[in-house]
Amino acid sequence: MGLCTSKPSTDRSIHVSYPPSEPPTNAAVAVGDGGVERPDASSADESLTSDDQRRKERTELENVKKSPFFPFYSPSPAHYFFSKKSPARSPAPNAPTGGNSTPKRFFKRPFPPPSPAKHIRAVLARRHGSVKPNEASIPEGSEADGMAALDKSFGFSKHFGNKYELGDEVGRGHFGYTCAAKFKKGELKGQQVAVKVIPKVKMTTAIAIEDVRREVKILRALTGHNNLVQFYDAYEDSDNVYIVMELCEGGELLDRILSRGGKYSEEDAKTVMIQILNVVAFCHLQGVVHRDLKPENFLFTTKDENSQLKAIDFGLSDFVKPDERLNDIVGSAYYVAPEVLHRAYGTEADVWSIGVIAYILLCGSRPFWARTESGIFRAVLKADPSFDEAPWPSMSPEARDFVKRLLNKDPRKRITAAQALSHPWIKSSNDVIKVPLDIIVFKLMKSYMRSSSLRKAALKALSKTLTVDELFFLKEQFALLEPNKNGTISLDNIKSALMKHATDAMKESRIPDFLASLNALQYRRMDFEEFCAAALSVHQLEALDRWEQHARCAYELFDKDGNRAIMIEELASELGLSPSVPVHAVLHDWIRHTDGKLSFLGFVKLLHGVSSRTFVKAQ
Ligand SMILES: Nc1ncnc2c1ncn2[C@@H]1O[C@H](COP(=O)(O)OP(=O)(O)OP(=O)(O)O)[C@@H](O)[C@H]1O
Ligand SMILES: [Ca+2]
Ligand SMILES: [Ca+2]
Numbered sequence: 001m002g003l004c005t006s007k008p009s010t011d012r013s014i015h016v017s018y019p020p021s022e023p024p025t026n027a028a029v030a031v032g033d034g035g036v037e038r039p040d041a042s043s044a045d046e047s048l049t050s051d052d053q054r055r056k057e058r059t060e061l062e063n064v065k066k067s068p069f070f071p072f073y074s075p076s077p078a079h080y081f082f083s084k085k086s087p088a089r090s091p092a093p094n095a096p097t098g099g100n101s102t103p104k105r106f107f108k109r110p111f112p113p114p115s116p117a118k119h120i121r122a123v124l125a126r127r128h129g130s131v132k133p134n135e136a137s138i139p140e141g142s143e144a145d146g147m148a149a150l151d152k153s154f155g156f157s158k159h160f161g162n163k164y165e166l167g168d169e170v171g172r173g174h175f176g177y178t179c180a181a182k183f184k185k186g187e188l189k190g191q192q193v194a195v196k197v198i199p200k201v202k203m204t205t206a207i208a209i210e211d212v213r214r215e216v217k218i219l220r221a222l223t224g225h226n227n228l229v230q231f232y233d234a235y236e237d238s239d240n241v242y243i244v245m246e247l248c249e250g251g252e253l254l255d256r257i258l259s260r261g262g263k264y265s266e267e268d269a270k271t272v273m274i275q276i277l278n279v280v281a282f283c284h285l286q287g288v289v290h291r292d293l294k295p296e297n298f299l300f301t302t303k304d305e306n307s308q309l310k311a312i313d314f315g316l317s318d319f320v321k322p323d324e325r326l327n328d329i330v331g332s333a334y335y336v337a338p339e340v341l342h343r344a345y346g347t348e349a350d351v352w353s354i355g356v357i358a359y360i361l362l363c364g365s366r367p368f369w370a371r372t373e374s375g376i377f378r379a380v381l382k383a384d385p386s387f388d389e390a391p392w393p394s395m396s397p398e399a400r401d402f403v404k405r406l407l408n409k410d411p412r413k414r415i416t417a418a419q420a421l422s423h424p425w426i427k428s429s430n431d432v433i434k435v436p437l438d439i440i441v442f443k444l445m446k447s448y449m450r451s452s453s454l455r456k457a458a459l460k461a462l463s464k465t466l467t468v469d470e471l472f473f474l475k476e477q478f479a480l481l482e483p484n485k486n487g488t489i490s491l492d493n494i495k496s497a498l499m500k501h502a503t504d505a506m507k508e509s510r511i512p513d514f515l516a517s518l519n520a521l522q523y524r525r526m527d528f529e530e531f532c533a534a535a536l537s538v539h540q541l542e543a544l545d546r547w548e549q550h551a552r553c554a555y556e557l558f559d560k561d562g563n564r565a566i567m568i569e570e571l572a573s574e575l576g577l578s579p580s581v582p583v584h585a586v587l588h589d590w591i592r593h594t595d596g597k598l599s600f601l602g603f604v605k606l607l608h609g610v611s612s613r614t615f616v617k618a619q
Pocket of ligand 3: 173292313314315316
């Protein structure tokens with residue numbers, strides 16, 4: 001765990017690639033010096049990505065101008081040397097003089113350095129190339145050489161200069177800088193905007209160009225959420241791409257956390273969390289995963305204490321279909337979810353990052369702390385964050401439960417952003433909370449619709465054991481789907497509820513296609529009782545301390561109502577086991593010897609049945 005008391009000198013994301021033979025899963029802690037500020041803009045690189053072409057291109061790029069270090073990471077003395085020697089970025093017009101626009105600050109190191117592991121240094125060297133200080137400068141002409149082959153035309157409007165007058169730099173990132181700007185003429189003359197300027201000379205790979213194209217596409221598609229920076233337009237000329245958006249004048253969330261000495265009261269943390277969860281739930285419903293959620297990527301609109309928070313920087317975001325898993329290792333080390341490191345993830349990865357932000361907001365420390373990137377990864381994969389040290393014991397049990405449920409290492413057990421908004425800790429806030437529609441409901445309904453009547457009966461029994469808190473989310477979702485309040489929902493209701501919230505992003509992430517899997521609902525309606533059975537997540541319930549109790553209680557209900565004599569072969573097929581598996585030996589325990597009905601073990605297996613079958617099919 002690392003105490004979060006200061007901010008490194010710049011804010012940006014990096015892309016680190018891992019050869020398939022070297023997933024970071026086995027990463028160990030490497031030696032590091034600690035206590036030094038974040039590397040400067042030209043050398044640091046904090047977001048990660050895989051994918052063959054991407055890997056190749058990025059590795060080449062990284063060898064030339066990136067270091068393996070992440071934000072918040074305390075670089076070794078060698079790296080410090082390296083970053084001081086790094087070439088300065090080309091300054092923005094009107095950039096404040098005196099080097100970096102963000103002052104350098106320092107992190108305290110609360111724990112002794114972890115033990116060195118030489119082989120990890122070797123892995124890092126292989127991954128990033130052995131960068132000597134003087135290799136940090138980009139060789140003259142190297143970018144220009146590669147540029148000839150790359151198509152850097154985006155089809156954006158060409159008249160940025162006619163319309164806007166660039167003002168002072170307000171922020172800086174890995175690929176570009178952000179300036180305030182004003183409309184030159186027309187009705188909006190004098191009105192301020194923010195312009196993220198991305199120099200084309202920095203787009204040295206096809207992937208980098210594609211990232212900019214996608215950033216604009218996503219910003220353009222995701223419109224209409226109060227907690228999302230408003231996009232106005234994108235322009236280009238031969239030198240730059242210009243992303244014009246609303247100007248947020250209140251600074252980054254990270255700065256506010258730091259100015260409060262790292263800690264927020266529970267009530268203040270809730271206000272921040274509600275806004276983050278709302279915008280992320282919105283993105284997820286649209287089929288967009290942000291992939292770089294961290295306090296630097298949330299800005300306040302004004303300097304006011306109660307200012308609205310806006311999500312920015314969709315530079316690493318992507319569209320994800322409801323059933324799809326992404327495999328790029330992308331993100332920022334302290335915030336990266338375990339399944340991202342395992343290269344199979346979806347929108348749940350963003351929720352993990354929100355969990356890290358929540359942990360930092362509430363206690364001022366990072367939940368997964370090490371002095372190297374690989375050490376952080378190992379902590380993310382293996383370590384449980386501490387809730388024993390101050391101030392956690394004095395916090396409400398709901399706050400601890402909330403953070404734990406966001407930081408569940410199993411993405412299937414982790415709650416979603418919309419579910420987090422119905423968590424008792426958030427519900428107890430003074431703010432008014434509207435729980436948004438959650439795509440997980442449709443995913444679970446799809447699995448339910450494909451289940452046998454035996455499994456449906458098991459799920460129904462389980463749904464009867466839900467507590468008031470657990471039912472709250474389902475009630476809210478049902479209400480969103482049931483406009484006529486007649487107690488039942490149809491496929492049309494689901495379609496229109498989705499369309500009501502649709503943006504252009506939904507088409508890209510194929511959410512309408514996904515609805516076809518609920519076609520069975522075309523011929524009938526579903527009441528709330530059945531909806532609870534259909535939309536509950538067995539995995540999420542399993543994560544609860546009281547799961548055993550839930551399951552026992554559900555089994556008793558099922559035994560009374562739905563249990564019946566069952567053949568081992570039937571159970572095998574129910575669970576999607578291939579006939580070639582010697583099922584008798586395995587399944588024997590799952591059938592009650594006295595009457596041939598399902599045993600408790602068999603019942604629990606059955607509850608998971610369809611998901612394991614889908615999993616087997618997907619392999
Ligand atoms: N709309 C805005 N209003 C005010 N400042 C902004 C705005 N958008 C971005 N900034 C500032 O510019 C910084 C860099 O922007 P952004 O994070 O989008 O760039 P980036 O190059 O993608 O960065 P990274 O290196 O994190 O990937 C932000 O951290 C913020 O301080
Ligand atoms: Ca950023
Ligand atoms: Ca970015």
